[in-house]
Amino acid sequence: MKMYTMLTILLVCLLFASTASAIMAEPMEAIKGPINDVITILNDPVYKEPDLVEAQRDKIWETVRTIFDFEEMSKRTLARNWRSFSPAEKTEFTRVFSRFLGNTYMDKIQGEFHNEKIVFVSQEIAKEKYALVKTQIVRETLEIPVDYKLIKSNDQWKVYDVSVEGVSLVKNYRSQFEKILQKEKPAQLIEKLSEKLKNQD
Numbered sequence: 001m002k003m004y005t006m007l008t009i010l011l012v013c014l015l016f017a018s019t020a021s022a023i024m025a026e027p028m029e030a031i032k033g034p035i036n037d038v039i040t041i042l043n044d045p046v047y048k049e050p051d052l053v054e055a056q057r058d059k060i061w062e063t064v065r066t067i068f069d070f071e072e073m074s075k076r077t078l079a080r081n082w083r084s085f086s087p088a089e090k091t092e093f094t095r096v097f098s099r100f101l102g103n104t105y106m107d108k109i110q111g112e113f114h115n116e117k118i119v120f121v122s123q124e125i126a127k128e129k130y131a132l133v134k135t136q137i138v139r140e141t142l143e144i145p146v147d148y149k150l151i152k153s154n155d156q157w158k159v160y161d162v163s164v165e166g167v168s169l170v171k172n173y174r175s176q177f178e179k180i181l182q183k184e185k186p187a188q189l190i191e192k193l194s195e196k197l198k199n200q201d
Contacts, residue, residue: 069158
């Protein structure tokens, strides 16, 4: 599955979530508020004007980004290579990578809404710090498993990886970045990602 499709499904999950149980434990509850906020933005008639599409996009991203721990996601994506990045490079990579991910699927979120039903299947909490929330996207007769990995930091649950049909976002980009870093330095990877980001804008 292509990464942009994976990311689209990811945000659809966040936007149209419904629980299998009326009672939600803490990791699931952590994304409920942002979900409602994004739906409110999408339904706001103020943004129906064509010249306000970009403003709506920015507002959605501002809300969605609160669900994720992009530093943790960046660290796990780079794996052992994270140690070779200077503090400044870590900060810049996290900034560029998070924005790149946002741009990858934001257009689709604004333009592609369906009547999928998202069911929370189960959740597991390990060592009081990590959680795995399993969900399914139900579209007619199709059921697509989507798993969220969360980490608790400063008493807040944040998503650091998403797997769609067993394909991990972190592992997908890890393999891509690993190939680049075998030949080039961290600064070159950041530069390449920045160029892709410019082409998206």
